Amino acid sequence: xxxxxDSELERYSRHIILEDVGIEGQEKICDAKVLVIGxxxxxSPVALYLAAAGVGTIGIADGxxxxxxxxxxxxxxxTADVGTPKxxxxxxxxxxxxxxLTVNTHHKMLFADNILGVIQPYDFVIDGTDNFATKFxxxxxxxxxxxxxxxxxILRFAGQTMSxxxxxxxxxxxxxxxxxxxxxxxxxxxxxxLGAVAGMLGAIQAAEALKFITGSGAPLYDQLLSFDAKTMNxxxxxLKRNPNCRVCGADGVKALRDYEQVVCExxxxxxx
Amino acid sequence: xxxxxxxxxxxxxxxxxxxxxxxxxxxxxxxxxxxxQLNDEFLRPHQYPDVTVSDGDTINFLYFxxxxx
Numbered sequence: 001x002x003x004x005x006d007s008e009l010e011r012y013s014r015h016i017i018l019e020d021v022g023i024e025g026q027e028k029i030c031d032a033k034v035l036v037i038g039x040x041x042x043x044s045p046v047a048l049y050l051a052a053a054g055v056g057t058i059g060i061a062d063g064x065x066x067x068x069x070x071x072x073x074x075x076x077x078x079t080a081d082v083g084t085p086k087x088x089x090x091x092x093x094x095x096x097x098x099x100x101l102t103v104n105t106h107h108k109m110l111f112a113d114n115i116l117g118v119i120q121p122y123d124f125v126i127d128g129t130d131n132f133a134t135k136f137x138x139x140x141x142x143x144x145x146x147x148x149x150x151x152x153x154i155l156r157f158a159g160q161t162m163s164x165x166x167x168x169x170x171x172x173x174x175x176x177x178x179x180x181x182x183x184x185x186x187x188x189x190x191x192x193x194l195g196a197v198a199g200m201l202g203a204i205q206a207a208e209a210l211k212f213i214t215g216s217g218a219p220l221y222d223q224l225l226s227f228d229a230k231t232m233n234x235x236x237x238x239l240k241r242n243p244n245c246r247v248c249g250a251d252g253v254k255a256l257r258d259y260e261q262v263v264c265e266x267x268x269x270x271x272x
Numbered sequence: 273x274x275x276x277x278x279x280x281x282x283x284x285x286x287x288x289x290x291x292x293x294x295x296x297x298x299x300x301x302x303x304x305x306x307x308x309q310l311n312d313e314f315l316r317p318h319q320y321p322d323v324t325v326s327d328g329d330t331i332n333f334l335y336f337x338x339x340x341x
Contacts, residue, residue: 038340038341040340040341041339041340041341042340042341043340064341070341074341127340128340128341129340129341130338130339130340130341131338132336132338135338135340152340153336153337153338153339153340154337154339154340155335155337155338155339158335158337159337160334160335160337174314175307175309175314175334176307176334176336177307177314177316177317178316180304180305180336181304184302184304184305191339193339198339198340224334226334226335235278235279237279237309237332237334239309240312240313242314
């Protein structure tokens with residue numbers, strides 16, 4: 001049993017007062033370890049909310065530095081951070097909100113040969129990546145390592161998310177199979193994204209992580225939540241695990257491999 | 273035939289239709305942009321030309337969304 005100080009009781013009072021969280025739930029949050037992959041449009045709101053919630057250990061993985069074109073949506077970074085590694089900028093803001101946290105920075109791109117070591121210490125993983133190669137790799141690694149995670153994807157005015165409990169609920173590959181053919185589906189700066197849509201989806205992913213940690217509510221297992229901010233229609237599509245899934249099925253993933261990286265079709269665009 | 277497409281009931285004039293034809297009719301410009309769920313099962317793109325939909329089927333087109341940064 002953790003002895004919360006008076007200031008911790010005050011800081012977390014609006015959680016503690018929640019019937020579904022309480023002191024015990026807040027203890028679980030403070031003891032939890034969550035990895036956020038990508039310190040961008042999705043990772044920014046996720047990291048801010050997890051830090052504010054008091055998640056005791058937060059890992060943040062990203063190989064980029066802050067670019068001026070990021071600031072329209074990546075709300076954890078400021079104008080003064082341009083040129084700074086995103087993981088450092090994000091760490092500073094998280095600790096400014098909540099100095100008691102441990103923030104681990106992983107300033108690198110994740111590939112088949114390093115991702116398992118990065119995710120290993122964490123209880124839950126957030127996919128806030130910006131390309132299909134990494135999204136499928138995160139799925140494969142989490143299934144292989146048995147780490148529950150939240151998938152998130154955004155495009156223009158739309159977003160989608162599902163939570164995955166490896167080998168128990170449908171995984172990203174059960175639903176989407178393989179990355180789409182290179183160049184067909186816009187993923188990056190060429191398509192555009194309404195900044196607030198990234199915030200909407202990131203907040204949902206943060207809520208999923210906190211639900212998982214506290215055991216409250218029903219995570220988005222076997223469901224894909226998708227929304228279109230133009231109409232504000234939200235829809236949950238029921239999913240079923242594919243017993244023959246090439247990743248989480250009986251003959252599923254045994255070792256990781258890198259997927260082909262899709263190069264953004266707009267030549268002069270920045271890569272995030 | 274009556275179908276449920278992306279959660280909405282829809283009356284389709286054709287008596288039979290492949291998934292490829294249905295995607296075209298529903299304005300999905302490139303079949304590779306979506307994953308298709310027919311009733312409970314997910315289809316893969318190579319199956320779209322051969323699988324037909326029939327009265328009472330539930331179809332969801334889920335778009336690939338690769339953004340995050």
